[in-house]
Amino acid sequence: xxxxxxxxxxxxxxxIQVAEFIAEDGRHLLRSGGTLPWRLNNCGDLVSPVNSSxxxxxxxxxxxVGFAKPKDNDKHFFMFxxxxxxxxxxxxxxxxxxxxxxxxxxxxxxxxxxxxxxxKYVNDLIKETGIGxxxxxxxxxxxxxxxxxxxxxxxxxxxxHADSRREVWVPVSCIIASDGxxxxxxxxxxxxxxxxxxxxKSNQVGQFPPIPHGKDPIEVLHRTADGxxxxxxxxxxxxxxxxxxxxxxxxxxxxxxxxxxxxxxxxRRQPFVYVVQPHDSLSKIATKFAVSVQQxxxxxxxxxxxxxxxxxxxxxxxxxxxxxxxxxxxxLPKASVTTEKGTPTPPPAVRxxxxxxxxxxxxxxxxxxxTDQGRAPWMAYAIAEAKRHKGAKEVEIEKTTNYATDVHTxxxxxxxxxxxxxxxxxxxxxxxxxxPVENLSFYDHVAAKGRAHGFYEVNGEKDAVTNxxxxxxxxxxxxxxxxxxxxxxxxxxxxxxxxxxxxVYAKRDDAHVVLLGGNQxxxxxxxxxxxxxxxxxxxxDSKGQKVxxxxxxxxxxxxxxxxxxAKQARVDAAKAELPTSSTEALNRxxxxxxxxxxxDDTR
Amino acid sequence: xTHVDRDGLIWRTGFxxxxxxxxxxxxxAGVVIEPNIVYANLSDSQxxxxxxxxxxxxxxxxxxxxxxxxxxxxxxxxxxxITDELIRRALLQSSPSAKRSLSMALLSYRDDxxxxxxxxxxxxxxxxxxxxxxxxxxxxxxxxxxxDVRNSKDVELAFCAVKPDVVRSP
Numbered sequence: 062x063x064x065x066x067x068x069x070x071x072x073x074x075x076x077i078q079v080a081e082f083i084a085e086d087g088r089h090l091l092r093s094g095g096t097l098p099w100r101l102n103n104c105g106d107l108v109s110p111v112n113s114s115x116x117x118x119x120x121x122x123x124x125x126v127g128f129a130k131p132k133d134n135d136k137h138f139f140m141f142x143x144x145x146x147x148x149x150x151x152x153x154x155x156x157x158x159x160x161x162x163x164x165x166x167x168x169x170x171x172x173x174x175x176x177x178x179x180x181k182y183v184n185d186l187i188k189e190t191g192i193g194x195x196x197x198x199x200x201x202x203x204x205x206x207x208x209x210x211x212x213x214x215x216x217x218x219x220x221x222h223a224d225s226r227r228e229v230w231v232p233v234s235c236i237i238a239s240d241g242x243x244x245x246x247x248x249x250x251x252x253x254x255x256x257x258x259x260x261x262k263s264n265q266v267g268q269f270p271p272i273p274h275g276k277d278p279i280e281v282l283h284r285t286a287d288g289x290x291x292x293x294x295x296x297x298x299x300x301x302x303x304x305x306x307x308x309x310x311x312x313x314x315x316x317x318x319x320x321x322x323x324x325x326x327x328x329r330r331q332p333f334v335y336v337v338q339p340h341d342s343l344s345k346i347a348t349k350f351a352v353s354v355q356q357x358x359x360x361x362x363x364x365x366x367x368x369x370x371x372x373x374x375x376x377x378x379x380x381x382x383x384x385x386x387x388x389x390x391x392x393l394p395k396a397s398v399t400t401e402k403g404t405p406t407p408p409p410a411v412r413x414x415x416x417x418x419x420x421x422x423x424x425x426x427x428x429x430x431x432t433d434q435g436r437a438p439w440m441a442y443a444i445a446e447a448k449r450h451k452g453a454k455e456v457e458i459e460k461t462t463n464y465a466t467d468v469h470t471x472x473x474x475x476x477x478x479x480x481x482x483x484x485x486x487x488x489x490x491x492x493x494x495x496x497p498v499e500n501l502s503f504y505d506h507v508a509a510k511g512r513a514h515g516f517y518e519v520n521g522e523k524d525a526v527t528n529x530x531x532x533x534x535x536x537x538x539x540x541x542x543x544x545x546x547x548x549x550x551x552x553x554x555x556x557x558x559x560x561x562x563x564x565v566y567a568k569r570d571d572a573h574v575v576l577l578g579g580n581q582x583x584x585x586x587x588x589x590x591x592x593x594x595x596x597x598x599x600x601x602d603s604k605g606q607k608v609x610x611x612x613x614x615x616x617x618x619x620x621x622x623x624x625x626x627a628k629q630a631r632v633d634a635a636k637a638e639l640p641t642s643s644t645e646a647l648n649r650x651x652x653x654x655x656x657x658x659x660x661d662d663t664r
Numbered sequence: 665x666t667h668v669d670r671d672g673l674i675w676r677t678g679f680x681x682x683x684x685x686x687x688x689x690x691x692x693a694g695v696v697i698e699p700n701i702v703y704a705n706l707s708d709s710q711x712x713x714x715x716x717x718x719x720x721x722x723x724x725x726x727x728x729x730x731x732x733x734x735x736x737x738x739x740x741x742x743x744x745x746i747t748d749e750l751i752r753r754a755l756l757q758s759s760p761s762a763k764r765s766l767s768m769a770l771l772s773y774r775d776d777x778x779x780x781x782x783x784x785x786x787x788x789x790x791x792x793x794x795x796x797x798x799x800x801x802x803x804x805x806x807x808x809x810x811x812d813v814r815n816s817k818d819v820e821l822a823f824c825a826v827k828p829d830v831v832r833s834p
Contacts, residue, residue, distance in 0.1 A: 477779075478779060478780065478832055478833035478834070479833055481694045481833070481834055482694065483694045483695070483834070552695065561694055561695040561834070578695075579694075580694030580695070580834050581694065581695050581697070581834075582695070582696055582697055582734055582834075583779075583834070588695065588697060600728070600821055602811035602812075602815075602817070602818045602821050602822075603811045603812050603815045603817070603818050604811040604812070606811060608808065608821040608822065608824070608825050609824075609825050610728055610729045610821055610824035610825065611729055611824070612829075645732070660723065660732075660733075661723055662722050662723055662730070662732065662733060662735065662736055662737060663703075663719050663722060663723065663736070663737045663738075663739045663740075664736060664737070664738050664739065664740060664741045664777075
């Protein structure tokens with residue numbers, strides 16, 4: 062295992078007594094046979110304490126990648142990435158806990174008589190290590206401590222049954238269910254291998270359980286609306302990969318096909334929420350839904366025709382009262398769209414079509430209109446927050462919403478110069494829209510959600526010798542080359558480190574985009590950001606001397622979208638141009654107050 | 665036979681504090697568009713012409729190098745401890761101790777509108793009319809001669825040339 066790639070996570074399968082180690086390159090190592098300490102690389106049988114919920118809650122021990130709870134055992138044994146780490150932690154533990162103990166005292170505590178033959182254990186240990194029975198652990202030399210670790214390891218049976226040990230490397234593929242723009246929860250796929258079918262379901266954020274490659278290729282099948290199984294791909298070969306399962310079949314809600322509506326269908330058009338998309342205008346929306354501009358304005362209490370992407374409009378009726386506090390959304394279920402009271406309504410997970418009939422609700426359908434609100438659904442949340450807080454400072458925002466604690470970045474407050482929250486705000490909007498933001502397999506996945514750079518790279522496992530963390534590309538986000546509406550824009554330094562993050566909302570000109578983000582001068586607001594590094598700007602004074610009025614800036618933008626949104630982002634990049642706007646106009650339009658009461662920037 | 669990993673409250677609390685310090689120092693995520701600046705007129709005449717030209721430039725419809733409402737310049741107000749004498753010693757005489765004291769006073773200042781200043785800009789008329797600035801933290805001094813003090817555009821360009829960088833955390 063010493064030459065294997067670094068392991069970032071491990072799990073134990075008690076029923077089949079197999080330890081599964083997940084490497085950062087996506088492969089899985091299965092260890093069976095031997096003894097439990099060998100399978101877990103835990104030669105000292107180190108066990109984690111548990112919290113009040115019964116979950117493992119390690120305090121001192123470092124370097125573990127998982128826990129194993131064997132069958133018929135309540136204890137959570139540590140799983141270490143290699144035997145060396147296991148020995149190091151055992152040694153550290155002995156020095157920490159038993160420093161004032163002699164060998165017999167140590168054994169009495171470490172291997173109590175109710176579980177072991179303590180006297181035999183002591184004698185065997187003295188024989189193995191050559192350490193005197195009166196010597197205290199604190200007085201042992203490093204070499205003696207190593208021998209003690211080795212002795213305990215042997216007595217614990219770590220080296221037993223060596224002939225039954227088995228290690229198998231298995232490539233694993235991961236799949237996210239998506240409709241091209243949003244993750245789909247509870248989506249089913251069938252894995253067919255050697256004629257045997259296994260059904261698996263996507264979780265709350267569209268992720269299927271990792272699929273280990275077998276000897277035979279695995280065919281991935283998706284069930285169509287008429288119940289047939291349609292092949293969508295194949296898992297085979299020696300290298301695992303991550304891919305999105307794009308729903309192949311668009312699903313339409315509402316009636317279709319019949320010219321005459323059934324008599325029990327209500328004649329009144331049902332109000333619904335429409336999220337304004339880039340390049341929409343009130344007249345376009347009115348035409349789309351066969352309603353007058355005046356009616357939309359009246360329903361939504363608007364005096365002007367000005368609308369902005371991400372805003373919510375009530376169509377065929379006023380908007381429900383909106384608040385912002387809400388629980389995170391799950392990825393939307395297969396064929397239903399639910400609305401949580403008091404929250405911005407997310408766009409549907411599937412292409413929703415509405416049958417619009419005449420004003421009287423009778424006669425032939427006017428059209429089957431796709432409302433197509435699939436573009437950056439998280440923007441509705443970002444816009445709703447911008448409008449709700451109207452430029453309030455972070456100290457005020459935190460009184461109602463703490464983005465850092467909501468997404469669990471490990472930071473208690475957003476207030477103050479040392480408490481950044483731009484990444485927390487972006488993750489909060491994505492989470493509300495049902496996109497995965499958590500990489501449980503990375504050891505600092507909590508803090509990563511609070512880092513601007515975390516959308517690009519996160520820390521992997523730390524090297525035992527250098528104590529330096531490896532850098533891993535965050536698989537939840539896909540980098541795109543061009544800015545598209547709603548893309549996550551990471552402001553990146555010359556050294557390639559992201560130090561701010563926001564959403565692309567519009568473009569100011571070909572060289573600048575308008576970002577909507579949090580922790581921008583302590584507010585949620587719109588700012589300009591240069592796509593590429595900027596050169597210094599010089600102007601001539603009245604004597605013809607060149608004066609540098611703007612310094613060169615190495616900052617530039619990198620763009621990302623959630624992996625489940627990659628297809629839509631490609632479509633947007635090819636077809637949809639960003640709308641042009643200015644930060645001043647947008648801040649004014651969204652009621653984002655500037656910090657100056659009188660327009661005077663001097664005091 | 666098992667061995668449970670336990671520890672005490674002191675260690676946990678210590679680790680939590682260390683983590684907090686580590687994260688607070690290692691993460692910068694957010695953005696500040698314009699600096700907060702303390703301005704001082706150090707000319708012998710204390711002429712208000714330059715001051716009003718600068719104020720007009722900053723508050724004009726399209727400032728040359730200033731995003732409106734994104735920063736603040738304290739022209740009349742003065743944070744306690746930041747005297748003309750301290751600014752003179754730091755900016756015109758380049759006294760290291762004065763620069764350090766000034767930087768500390770700038771960064772630590774708090775009121776309803778300002779949570780720390782990023783630097784100081786001073787106007788001096790001897791030997792030539794010019795703006796001199798110091799950026800807090802980096803203590804970098806920049807100077808730019810004003811081509812014509814009666815020309816408001818020249819005043820604005822010179823200010824742009826010395827405008828301190830944003831150094832406070834978001």
